[in-house]
Amino acid sequence: MNSSREQEPALKVNALVKRYGDMVALDHFDMEVNRGEVFGLLGPNGSGKSTAINCILALLSFESGTVRVFGQEMTPTSYDLKSHIGVVPQNVAVFNELNVQENIDYFCSLYVPKKADRKDLVEQAIDFVGLGDFRRFRPGKLSGGLLRRLNIACGIAHQPDLIFFDEPTVAVDPQSRNAILEGIERLNAQGATVVYTSHYMEEVEQICTRIMIMDHGRQIALGTAEELKGMVQAGEQVTVETLDLKESTLAKIRALPLAQSVDYDGKELVIHCRQGEHNLQDVLTVLESTQTSYGHLTSRPPSLNDVFLELTGKELRD
Structure with a gap:
């Protein structure tokens, strides 16, 4: 890319508006991706992710707003820009x-x-995704994981500077998923800027430097995984194995200020806590003061999935 544009972000979207009739798919949508980062783009079904990507790539027209890639305005005829x-x-x-x-x-x-x-580029792409032993195979003969790796090779063979990955690990086995994620990290280490969408929150938390959550066509949260966790009320989840939890003890735990929700199935007590510094100790104090015996006890910090559900809601989306 032109050295004079080296300080420009890889991608800058400003106030993008896209409508389908009376429905607003993108509502003054903003997005900025720095060079060299792996940027996670999250949102429930119908949030506008696919529409945003298609507008960024100039595959869809939009009513207003701007899209700039490496400092240049993106248009349907920006063929040189699209080659990157x-x-x-x-x-x-x-x-x-x-x-x-x-x-x-x-x-x-x-x-x-x-x-x-192209010769060396094709060979490098084949080596990169580990398909050397399958180069003469047609897609119908490949497993789901190998097919996904071929899909990646086709998208990155020309060695682009900015790469969009849309749900690249859907319906693949754990080994293939791990290989794909490691491949994305290698591409990033080699200088590529990555925009990554997925519904697998653990993947996003593993590889993304910053994460945006969007809904109803606009940005609702942006930051690192830890910064996003700090924006919500969700705290740790405390799980206790116990067989003799009395109803009076359960009532005391439910009355704790920290408790967002408390569930007990006769064997396992699960407390979803608000953010706080002494949640685990407060639960233990109740158990010990009521002489409740317990076995295995765990405390899990809030996950990106907890953040996502708190910000976007738990209702099913079509």
């Missing part, structure tokens, strides 16, 4: 008639016209 962008879609997008190597070569050719220039 890679997209790995949620739905695998490859040609069943072509084998692994041919698929990667085809998608690379959209950005690198000369076959001689």
